[in-house]
Amino acid sequence: MPAAALLEKMQTRKSHILIVDDDADIRRLTSQLLGDSGFRVTAVADGAAMQRLLATESFDLAVLDVMLPGEDGFALCRKLRAVSKMPIVMLTARADETDRVVGLELGADDYVLKPFSPRELVARVRAHLRRTNELLPAAPKPRVKSLRFDGWTIDPIRRELRNAEGTLVSLTGTEFDLLTALAERAQRVLSRDQLLDLVRGRTAHPFDRSIDVSISRLRRKIEPFPDEPRFIRTVRNGGYVFTAEVVPLDESA
Amino acid sequence: MIKRLWPSRLGPQMALLTVGLLVAVQIVTVVVFAAMLPRSVSTFESGWLVARLAYLADGAMAQPPAARLAWLDAQPEARWFAFHFDEPPELTLLPQEVRASAWLTAMVAAKTTRTWARIEISTGRPRALGPVAPPGFERIPPQSADEVSMPATIVFFVATFVAPDGTVLAVRPFLPGRSQSAAIVLAAWLVTFLVAASLVGWWAIARIAAPLGVLARATERFGRGISDEALPRRGAREIRVIADSFAEMRRRVARFVGDRTTMIAAISHDLRTPLTRMRLRVERVEDADLRAALSRDIDALEAIARETLEFARIDDAPGPPDRVDLASLLQTLADERADMDQNVRCAPQAPVTVSARADALRRALGNLVDNAVAYGGVARISVVDRPDAVRIDIDDDGPGIPANRLEDVFRPFVRLEGSRNRTTGGTGLGLAIARNLARAQGGDVMLSNRLAADGTCAGLRASLTLPKGS
Numbered sequence: 001m002p003a004a005a006l007l008e009k010m011q012t013r014k015s016h017i018l019i020v021d022d023d024a025d026i027r028r029l030t031s032q033l034l035g036d037s038g039f040r041v042t043a044v045a046d047g048a049a050m051q052r053l054l055a056t057e058s059f060d061l062a063v064l065d066v067m068l069p070g071e072d073g074f075a076l077c078r079k080l081r082a083v084s085k086m087p088i089v090m091l092t093a094r095a096d097e098t099d100r101v102v103g104l105e106l107g108a109d110d111y112v113l114k115p116f117s118p119r120e121l122v123a124r125v126r127a128h129l130r131r132t133n134e135l136l137p138a139a140p141k142p143r144v145k146s147l148r149f150d151g152w153t154i155d156p157i158r159r160e161l162r163n164a165e166g167t168l169v170s171l172t173g174t175e176f177d178l179l180t181a182l183a184e185r186a187q188r189v190l191s192r193d194q195l196l197d198l199v200r201g202r203t204a205h206p207f208d209r210s211i212d213v214s215i216s217r218l219r220r221k222i223e224p225f226p227d228e229p230r231f232i233r234t235v236r237n238g239g240y241v242f243t244a245e246v247v248p249l250d251e252s253a
Numbered sequence: 254m255i256k257r258l259w260p261s262r263l264g265p266q267m268a269l270l271t272v273g274l275l276v277a278v279q280i281v282t283v284v285v286f287a288a289m290l291p292r293s294v295s296t297f298e299s300g301w302l303v304a305r306l307a308y309l310a311d312g313a314m315a316q317p318p319a320a321r322l323a324w325l326d327a328q329p330e331a332r333w334f335a336f337h338f339d340e341p342p343e344l345t346l347l348p349q350e351v352r353a354s355a356w357l358t359a360m361v362a363a364k365t366t367r368t369w370a371r372i373e374i375s376t377g378r379p380r381a382l383g384p385v386a387p388p389g390f391e392r393i394p395p396q397s398a399d400e401v402s403m404p405a406t407i408v409f410f411v412a413t414f415v416a417p418d419g420t421v422l423a424v425r426p427f428l429p430g431r432s433q434s435a436a437i438v439l440a441a442w443l444v445t446f447l448v449a450a451s452l453v454g455w456w457a458i459a460r461i462a463a464p465l466g467v468l469a470r471a472t473e474r475f476g477r478g479i480s481d482e483a484l485p486r487r488g489a490r491e492i493r494v495i496a497d498s499f500a501e502m503r504r505r506v507a508r509f510v511g512d513r514t515t516m517i518a519a520i521s522h523d524l525r526t527p528l529t530r531m532r533l534r535v536e537r538v539e540d541a542d543l544r545a546a547l548s549r550d551i552d553a554l555e556a557i558a559r560e561t562l563e564f565a566r567i568d569d570a571p572g573p574p575d576r577v578d579l580a581s582l583l584q585t586l587a588d589e590r591a592d593m594d595q596n597v598r599c600a601p602q603a604p605v606t607v608s609a610r611a612d613a614l615r616r617a618l619g620n621l622v623d624n625a626v627a628y629g630g631v632a633r634i635s636v637v638d639r640p641d642a643v644r645i646d647i648d649d650d651g652p653g654i655p656a657n658r659l660e661d662v663f664r665p666f667v668r669l670e671g672s673r674n675r676t677t678g679g680t681g682l683g684l685a686i687a688r689n690l691a692r693a694q695g696g697d698v699m700l701s702n703r704l705a706a707d708g709t710c711a712g713l714r715a716s717l718t719l720p721k722g723s
Binding site for chain 2: 023025026029030032093094097114115116117118119163165166167168169170172173174175215217220221224
């Protein structure tokens with residue numbers, strides 16, 4: 001093999017994805033799906049097999065089914081998180097909000113409800129891998145329980161926003177992701193493309209309006225004077241910047 | 254008035270009844286007792302009195318005039334009498350007192366051994382509450398002022414003996430009668446007894462009624478789907494039997510509901526795995542039309558599985574209510590659907606905070622909005638803010654629902670024929686879920702037809718009311 005081709009192959013090294021699911025058909029179909037999307041996939045049926053595999057292989061992302069024989073997906077998630085920073089996507093057939101919160105609190109990065117749309121799963125996997133690669137140079141962030149700014153509280157796990165009185169203020173999925181993306185990167189100017197990228201990766205809503213529409217809706221909900229925004233400023237030809245002081249509260253707080 | 258004062262609860266009813274009975278019995282007792290006591294001297298007292306009067310008059314007259322009073326005072330009985338050597342004032346007598354006086358006079362006359370010019374006994378009461386002792390009776394025997402003055406309201410009684418020589422001896426006995434103080438003592442006793450009996454009765458009745466109260470509360474809560482109330486294990490046997498039967502019934506119902514919920518949840522849960530496979534497999538279908546059709550079918554199956562599970566699980570973990578900003582919630586509902594090119598409009602709202610479970614409220618309102626869009630093509634959301642409750646109206650421009658079917662559509666899986674058929678999608682659970690969610694939070698969902706100016710139906714209005722928490 002010529003050296004240039006080898007180099008190219010190394011540069012475009014396929015991300016290695018681990019799938020743990022006890023249903024053989026879903027394992028095979030998901031492997032095919034992700035394989036077709038350009039990933040290298042290894043799928044196993046339970047935690048024991050996963051442990052064996054981890055001794056010899058390294059992975060970039062894990063997709064764990066919650067309902068597994070023996071150790072359930074939550075237990076595997078905790079184990080995996082103890083040894084690795086790789087993104088973990090949980091799959092579950094249970095629609096409970098509590099399940100989602102438990103999974104995210106245990107260190108999962110995403111939570112996909114069965115039956116999932118194949119395209120959405122691929123989009124989320126891609127987004128998580130992209131974000132990991134982006135973050136690679138920086139030290140891994142501590143898991144944040146909530147973000148505070150000017151009396152407001154963002155709870156990224158429960159996906160809740162509360163005002164100074166503690167009243168729940170509802171946001172659409174896109175608005176919430178937008179607010180979180182901006183607040184996590186407060187004082188940094190984010191272009192529309194960057195925002196779109198950050199937001200779409202998480203929700204993958206096919207019908208999202210443009211970022212500007214969502215920003216103006218968000219302003220109406222959180223800004224005291226939406227016409228003269230204090231929190232989300234528009235940067236001419238640049239994008240948007242979150243100007244309020246954001247205090248992250250990690251799990252120990 | 255009586256109806257308003259009559260307590261509605263069992264305990265107070267029984268207590269009131271018991272106290273009422275006690276009072277009635279006491280009143281009857283007092284009345285009977287009073288009626289049986291003669292107003293004049295009793296037979297027993299009159300026998301003693303006649304003998305004493307005759308003895309005292311005879312004995313005094315046997316003494317020389319100067320020694321008479323001293324002799325009288327020396328007699329042991331003197332403490333019950335006052336003496337006066339002059340004519341007493343006349344008393345006014347009632348007819349029956351005239352008869353009693355005549356009878357006593359005859360008795361004393363028969364008992365005395367001396368010869369008297371005149372014996373006259375007047376027994377009666379001083380009219381009204383006049384002076385107890387008429388003039389001339391101020392001299393009271395000195396033995397015991399207390400005892401002598403005690404029977405202040407005795408039957409007034411004067412015996413006048415006139416000797417043949419014209420000497421007058423007036424004797425005024427102080428007979429123990431029903432004194433005011435005795436009446437007060439009696440009243441005090443009655444009241445004390447009544448209060449004590451009432452307290453004991455109240456306590457006893459409360460003990461009997463308390464298990465029933467607990468049972469009533471448990472039944473009422475069970476009716477609303479809450480079966481956490483502990484049941485009474487004490488009280489009368491009948492109450493224990495009812496409590497045990499109710500507990501058994503509650504267990505059976507809970508088991509039945511639990512089985513049903515588990516079954517529905519298991520079915521809809523187990524459907525997810527094959528549905529996931531289908532979703533993954535359908536991606537591999539080459540024919541685009543077929544793929545789209547299969548996707549739609551999977552969507553429908555998924556909706557049924559999801560909504561059935563949701564309907565079965567409504568009672569699960571209600572969770573505490575939260576402070577929810579209604580304006581942003583409605584705006585979010587509308588925006589999310591508008592983003593999917595649905596005609597959902599929400600008028601800008603003044604901020605209204607309600608106390609509710611946000612996810613439940615979002616789902617209930619979401620179902621109503623989706624219904625409006627599916628059947629009426631459009632959903633217009635507005636809010637009526639009242640001091641005690643908030644009403645959220647969702648109007649559509651659809652054909653409405655016949656007035657006699659407005660309630661039917663809330664029943665699970667019920668759909669109306671004609672315009673509302675399966676082609677519009679949905680499972681027939683949306684309204685049932687919305688109403689159950691609203692009711693679980695003390696609110697409700699109602700449907701009404703909006704009428705146009707010409708009386709025809711302009712569309713349907715779904716109203717979700719929510720009480721305002723404190």
